[in-house]
Amino acid sequence: MNRRDFLCAGATVAAAAMVLPGLAFAGGERTTVALQRPDTAGGKPLMTCLAERRTNRDLGREDVDLPTLGALLWAAWGINRENGRHVVPTAMNKQQVAVYAVRGDGVWEYLPKEHAIARVLEGDRRSLFDGSGLVLLYAAPREDRFAGMHVGSMYQNVGLCCASTGLANCVKFQKRDALDSELPLPKGWMTYISQSVARPR
Ligand SMILES: Cc1cc2nc3c(=O)[nH]c(=O)nc-3n(C[C@H](O)[C@H](O)[C@H](O)COP(=O)(O)O)c2cc1C
Known part of the structure; x- marks a missing residue:
């Protein structure tokens, strides 16, 4: 999917799709796409997901569609309460983590407050x-x-x-930091691990 199609897809799926203004990126504004809220009443039962959770390295090359990307990023680091806390607990609620999505149309940072992604690298x-x-x-x-x-x-x-959506995934330590020199990571931050996700081949 090219940049234009991606942005159009974002506009279609998002309840209130918008390009958020004013987010600085390399001297200019960065492209931001609102994501669809996940269906928190949907998916397979938790116990089924636990039973089906596994590594599958037979990963396809196609981009993951935007609604699914929204669900995955929300599962990783979404906000699940009105007090701004997340699906994942953090020590002393310091919330010092970040998630980046490497896609065909660039590298995107997840913005949990907006439930949106902002492009940080092209290509x-x-x-x-x-x-x-x-x-x-x-x-x-x-x-x-x-x-x-x-x-x-x-x-x-x-x-x-x-497991809930039938996607293949593999957590990978190898090559995890391949983009660290290019990502706009806060000073002293690093990529700890990567996770590849795709339709199974
Ligand atoms: C912290 C961590 C690092 C991993 N690193 C790699 C990796 O670099 N390459 C790889 O192919 N699999 C990697 N894996 C996947 C494991 O090999 C896999 O989870 C393990 O074989 C157990 O299989 P399962 O996830 O199906 O239970 C990693 C898993 C974890 C949790």
Whole structure:
């Protein structure tokens, strides 16, 4: 899907699709796409998802559609309460984690407050990882001793979401930091782990 189609798709699926103004990116505004809210009454029963959660390395190359991307990112790091807290707990509620989605049309940062994605890098970087349709990157401060626990909660939620939607996924340590020198990570942050997600081949 090219940039224009992606933006159009975003406009179609989002209840209130918009390009959020004023977000600085490399001296200009960055493209932001609102995501559809996940259906929190849908999906398979939790116990079925737990029973079906597994690694599948037979990952397709097609982009994950935007509604599914919205569900996956919400499962990883969405806000699930009016007090601004998340689906994943963090030590002392410090919330020091970030999720990036590596897609065919660029690398996007998840904005949980807006439930939106903002492009931080142009171009298809998926071959830097394993070429799967979607690669999620989980980042946190290098010195945070809780970071591994936080990102582990996130990839497990996504793994369960994949089980619910029939997507293949694989958590990968190898090549996880392939984009760290290009991502607009806060100072002292790093990518701890990646997770490839796609329709099974
Ligand atoms: C922290 C972590 C790092 C992993 N790194 C890799 C990796 O670099 N490459 C890979 O192919 N699989 C990787 N895996 C997937 C594991 O090999 C897989 O989860 C394990 O074989 C158990 O299989 P299951 O997920 O189906 O239970 C990783 C899994 C975890 C939890």
